[in-house]
Amino acid sequence: MLSTRQGLTRREVLLHVAALSLARGGLSQDEQTLPWSDLPPPPPSSSGVGMRFTDLAEINEFTVPNRQFFVLHHGGVPRLDRKRFELHIEGELERELALSFDEIEALPKKELTVCFECAGNAGVGSHGLVGNALWGGTSLAILLRELGVRPEARDVVFYGADVSEERLRGNSYPTRFARSLPVADALGEDVLLAYEMNGEALSTEHGFPLRLVVPGWYGVAQVKWLERIEVVDHRFMGRYMSKEYVTLRGVRVDGEVVHRATSVGRQKLKSVITRVTRRPDDRYVIHGFGWNDGSELESIEVRIDEGPLLPAELARSGSRFAWTPFRREWTRPDKGRHRLVSRAVDASHIQPTAEDASMYKATPWENNGQVVREIEIPG
Amino acid sequence: MLSTRQGLTRREVLLHVAALSLARGGLSQDEQTLPWSDLPPPPPSSSGVGMRFTDLAEINEFTVPNRQFFVLHHGGVPRLDRKRFELHIEGELERELALSFDEIEALPKKELTVCFECAGNAGVGSHGLVGNALWGGTSLAILLRELGVRPEARDVVFYGADVSEERLRGNSYPTRFARSLPVADALGEDVLLAYEMNGEALSTEHGFPLRLVVPGWYGVAQVKWLERIEVVDHRFMGRYMSKEYVTLRGVRVDGEVVHRATSVGRQKLKSVITRVTRRPDDRYVIHGFGWNDGSELESIEVRIDEGPLLPAELARSGSRFAWTPFRREWTRPDKGRHRLVSRAVDASHIQPTAEDASMYKATPWENNGQVVREIEIPG
Structure with missing residues (x-):
């Protein structure tokens, strides 16, 4: 496009x-x-x-x-x-x-x-x-x-x-x-x-x-x-x-971990929560961005504390290579510290947890694991 | 073939x-x-x-x-x-x-x-x-x-x-x-x-x-x-x-030496003299092999001491990927030490001198320079 x-x-x-x-x-x-x-x-x-x-x-x-x-x-x-x-x-x-x-x-x-x-x-x-x-x-x-x-x-x-x-x-x-x-x-x-x-x-x-x-x-x-x-x-x-910019990643092949060395190339599916805003009516909104290699982005979900994955609203644009802003309303959260994380899904992949993303990986590149962010809600 | x-x-x-x-x-x-x-x-x-x-x-x-x-x-x-x-x-x-x-x-x-x-x-x-x-x-x-x-x-x-x-x-x-x-x-x-x-x-x-x-x-x-x-x-x-097996080779581009890093791949044109034989009638023969990436091999020449480049006889085979044996008769050489070198030529390249081959090269791979060999002819 x-x-x-x-x-x-x-x-x-x-x-x-x-x-x-x-x-x-x-x-x-x-x-x-x-x-x-x-x-x-x-x-x-x-x-x-x-x-x-x-x-x-x-x-x-x-x-x-x-x-x-x-x-x-x-x-x-x-x-x-x-x-x-x-x-x-x-x-x-x-x-x-x-x-x-x-x-x-x-x-x-x-x-x-x-x-x-x-x-x-x-x-x-x-x-x-x-x-x-x-x-x-x-x-x-x-x-x-x-x-x-x-x-x-x-x-x-x-x-x-x-x-x-x-x-x-x-x-x-x-x-x-x-x-x-x-x-x-x-x-x-x-x-x-x-x-x-x-x-x-x-x-x-x-x-x-x-x-x-x-x-x-x-x-x-x-x-x-x-x-x-x-x-x-x-x-x-x-x-x-x-x-x-070479990724050395271990993958399981026939029950054995094989390390594969790849030059950093196409972007892996990723999303991050970037901020939380508060409105005067005490409604909160969780904002972030998702992106990948241009594959069709299906959804981005947000998890608050140990709750379920909640679908976020996506700001689709005319370019499949643009990032996708997302937001999720958060109605009257409890006072105190909360843990927020987002997860993107596209045609071929689900954004992995940080642990899964780094498993067997020997280099710091291409970290696309889910990012956990903490925030203090005032009383 | x-x-x-x-x-x-x-x-x-x-x-x-x-x-x-x-x-x-x-x-x-x-x-x-x-x-x-x-x-x-x-x-x-x-x-x-x-x-x-x-x-x-x-x-x-x-x-x-x-x-x-x-x-x-x-x-x-x-x-x-x-x-x-x-x-x-x-x-x-x-x-x-x-x-x-x-x-x-x-x-x-x-x-x-x-x-x-x-x-x-x-x-x-x-x-x-x-x-x-x-x-x-x-x-x-x-x-x-x-x-x-x-x-x-x-x-x-x-x-x-x-x-x-x-x-x-x-x-x-x-x-x-x-x-x-x-x-x-x-x-x-x-x-x-x-x-x-x-x-x-x-x-x-x-x-x-x-x-x-x-x-x-x-x-x-x-x-x-x-x-x-x-x-x-x-x-x-x-x-x-x-x-x-990465070659880092400096080449002159617009008057400046640019280093290019390439993975070792296709063979560079090369020939080596491998032996000198003596026949009972006191004729000597210089033997060797030449090879490249499969391009058409045009000629291999031999130089004795500071003499001219002399064409060698090539043993062409049915495969362009085979090596090419060559030989050159050496009639009644003088007693004493001699310096022999061979040079191959194919459709695109001339085998360089050792000095030209290694100029600006920072890695030991792909040395295809001419090889000088010394030999003592008995009296």
């Missing part, structure tokens, strides 16, 4: 308005957000990694405003010159191409609302390494098809302009941030070369002038400061494909 | 006989092999790695006899029971399958002569981690097509029965040896589930009862003790895909 320069379809407009109205619905002037009792302290800044969390309790819009959108990068932040910028597309293609920024902007524009989450989003802050935005850009698939992908092609490698040091066998090497997609995924109709975020030009911290947007995939796939696309006839194994 | 149960074609027979005759041609009873002056000492046994080198100077056949064929494994050697053996084929397929050994043997048989080299073959012994054999088995592609590969499929993962310890974040995990191929490569017509080597059942050390043979790829792709094939919708990043 996408909107184009020609404007939104009537159905998209209706869905979008409905989503906005629900997302904003709990936010009347006289509404108050209650503090969490259990929120862990914000994470320390890591050396060598630029990181900014979004406080999801503050997000009142369907999309996260650009200045609040989470930031995470692993090397220096390159400041690129729009006038001198060139995107090189090369490798196993019938024809190679270099495009100036003006030439990219002159290509057909596509807009798509996409939520992505950092694969390491868990356990710190308010799960604030996730965000939803309207991305504007041009279709990678159309460009690649136009250039003619050769049958030998296996991977499409995306190189950013940001450089970090890679250590190997005791030596250091400067390495550009790079990720790859299998050719079939790179040819997916929704992959964007994006230059706009919520209707504005990308800011430097979000990848100016150009970033990749791979709907339904974790944040690490959304390469910022994109400068070079190389189609190769083999497997690319850069640091952020093969050494970092 | 392959031979089937129905027998070799006439052209294949002629080529095969010609190859054998050339490979054996230098081996009359009264011929003597001269010792190398510079051959490095054999490598020490590595802990945790089972390794046996082939002395290429001893190879008189077009194929390497099974007992001399090089061996390298990273974990324990599993002893499997042919009667209880099952190959599981599962994942992103319309239909999953478990096959007994008898059922595999009952499938159409395909035979193919394939040379593979260990990606770490260099600098020790006589480059003896390479071998050429006639492999017999059944076509993986036919099986996978029969089972119906789903459009979501991205990788085909091959699990051996051999287990080693993987260390990650301070913990140890038992991990089966596993490698993957992109779906397009797994569907290549020449990939074999092999159970015969030079006409005999596989021995335990060569992967009894079943191994994968991926023609034109380095040895690490030829998974031994193959027990499970899993078709997955994402990238597999096991240890031997992503951490070991």
